[in-house]
Amino acid sequence: MQPIVSKDSVVYFQQECYVQLNQYLTQANHSKIFILVDSNTHEYCLSYLMSKIEGDYEIEVIEIEAGEIHKTIETCTGVWNVLSELGADRKSLMINLGGGVVTDLGGFVACTFKRGINYINVPTSLLAMVDASVGGKTGVDLGNLKNQVGVISESEMVLVDTEYLTTLPANQMRSGLAEMLKHGLIKDKAYWNKLKDLSNLTLNDLGQLIYDSVVIKNEVVLVDPTEQGLRKILNYGHTLGHAVESYYLTHPERETLLHGEAIAVGMIMEAYISAELLSLSKEQLDEIKEVILATFPKITIPDEDRKEILKLLVHDKKNSNGNINFVLLTAIGDTKIDCVVEEKLLLASFDYYLN
Ligand SMILES: NC(=O)c1ccc[n+]([C@@H]2O[C@H](COP(=O)([O-])OP(=O)(O)OC[C@H]3O[C@@H](n4cnc5c(N)ncnc54)[C@H](O)[C@@H]3O)[C@@H](O)[C@H]2O)c1
Numbered sequence: 253m254q255p256i257v258s259k260d261s262v263v264y265f266q267q268e269c270y271v272q273l274n275q276y277l278t279q280a281n282h283s284k285i286f287i288l289v290d291s292n293t294h295e296y297c298l299s300y301l302m303s304k305i306e307g308d309y310e311i312e313v314i315e316i317e318a319g320e321i322h323k324t325i326e327t328c329t330g331v332w333n334v335l336s337e338l339g340a341d342r343k344s345l346m347i348n349l350g351g352g353v354v355t356d357l358g359g360f361v362a363c364t365f366k367r368g369i370n371y372i373n374v375p376t377s378l379l380a381m382v383d384a385s386v387g388g389k390t391g392v393d394l395g396n397l398k399n400q401v402g403v404i405s406e407s408e409m410v411l412v413d414t415e416y417l418t419t420l421p422a423n424q425m426r427s428g429l430a431e432m433l434k435h436g437l438i439k440d441k442a443y444w445n446k447l448k449d450l451s452n453l454t455l456n457d458l459g460q461l462i463y464d465s466v467v468i469k470n471e472v473v474l475v476d477p478t479e480q481g482l483r484k485i486l487n488y489g490h491t492l493g494h495a496v497e498s499y500y501l502t503h504p505e506r507e508t509l510l511h512g513e514a515i516a517v518g519m520i521m522e523a524y525i526s527a528e529l530l531s532l533s534k535e536q537l538d539e540i541k542e543v544i545l546a547t548f549p550k551i552t553i554p555d556e557d558r559k560e561i562l563k564l565l566v567h568d569k570k571n572s573n574g575n576i577n578f579v580l581l582t583a584i585g586d587t588k589i590d591c592v593v594e595e596k597l598l599l600a601s602f603d604y605y606l607n
Pocket residue numbers: 290291292293296297318319320323350351352353354356376377378379380383384385386387388389390398399416417418419420421424427511
C-alpha cells in the first residue's frame with residue numbers, strides 16, 4: 253500500500269510503518285522518546301510496538317487512564333508534569349499509541365509542551381486509524397463539551413498497522429465503522445456501496461477499506477486543513493451526534509454510547525433533515541437508515557431528553573453568527589455545508605430515527 257501524503261505528514265501502512273519509523277528515529281536524533289499509552293494499549297499494544305523499534309533509544313512510557321472521560325485538561329496536566337519530571341526537552345519525541353483519546357490528547361500535549369515537540373501517531377483502534385489520527389486535529393473535552401480546547405498541527409507521521417485491531421473489542425470496531433460509513437456518505441458512493449454489506453467482510457478487505465477511508469479523509473484535509481469550508485463535511489452526523497454523545501456522557505443512567513455509536517444516530521437524523529431540506533431522495537434516506545441500523549441497534553431517546561440534547565447544539569464549533577450550521581447530504585456521496593435548520597425539523601428528526 254502506497255503511503256498517503258498530507259500537507260505536513262505521511263500515513264504509512266502495515267510493515268512499511270516500521271521501516272519508516274526506524275529510518276526516522278535514526279535520522280532525527282531525538283533526546284528522548286516518550287510513548288503515551290492508556291491502560292489498554294499498555295497491555296495489548298506496547299510490547300508489539302517496542303519489538304519493532306530497532307536501535308538503542310532512551311524510551312519512557314507514560315500511561316493515562318482509558319476512556320473519553322479522561323480526555324481532559326487535568327489529564328494533560330498530569331502528562332505535562334511527567335514529561336517535565338522525566339526531563340523532556342524540545343528535542344524529545346512523543347509517540348501516541350492508542351485510540352482517538354490518546355492521539356487527540358497526546359497530540360495536544362505534544363503541540364503545547366515547550367511550545368511544541370515532535371509527535372507520531374500510532375492508532376490502535378479502527379476509529380483512530382480511519383479518522384482521529386489523520387488530519388492534525390488535536391485536543392481535549394471541556395466538561396461535557398467535546399473537543400472544545402485544542403490546536404490543529406500534524407504529526408510527523410501516522411503508522412497504520414491493522415495487527416493492533418486483533419485485540420480491539422467488537423463494540424469499538426463498530427464505533428470506527430461509523431466514521432467509515434460517514435466517509436462514503438459525504439464523498440464516495442462507490443465506497444458506501446462497498447461498505448453496505450458488512451456481513452461479508454474479511455480482515456483482508458478491512459485493510460483496503462481503512463486505506464480507502466484515509467484517502468477520503470486526506471483529500472478533504474489537504475484542500476482545507478483549517479476547516480474554512482470543505483473540511484466541515486467531515487462533521488456530517490456530528491452536529492446532532494455530538495449533542496447525543498455529550499448528553500449521554502453526563503447521564504450515566506442512560507446507556508453508555510461510544511463516539512461512533514452516537515455518530516450513527518446523528519447520521520440518520522441528519523439524513524432525514526437532508527431529505528426534508530435538500531435533494532436527498534426518500535430511497536437513499538431509507539437506505540442510509542437501514543444500513544446504519546443493521547450495524548447500530550436503535551438507542552432509546554426519551555421525549556424529555558430531546559430539548560436537553562438540542563440545547564447542547566449551541567456549543568457546536570461549526571456555529572457562526574448565532575446560527576447552528578449543519579452539513580447535509582444532497583445525495584449519497586455529496587454534501588452541502590452551512591445549512592441552517594429550524595428547531596421543528598430537528599425535533600422531527602428524532603421521530604424519524606425512532607420510528
Ligand atoms: N482528531 C480527529 O480528527 C478526530 C476524529 C474522530 C474522532 N476523534 C476523537 O477520537 C476519540 C474516539 O476514539 P476511539 O474510539 O479510538 O476511543 P478510545 O481512544 O477511547 O479507544 C477506545 C477503547 O479501545 C481501547 N483500545 C484502543 N486500542 C486497542 C487495542 N488495539 N486493543 C484493545 N483495546 C484498545 C482504548 O483503551 C479504549 O478503551 C474521541 O475522543 C473523538 O473525539 C478525533
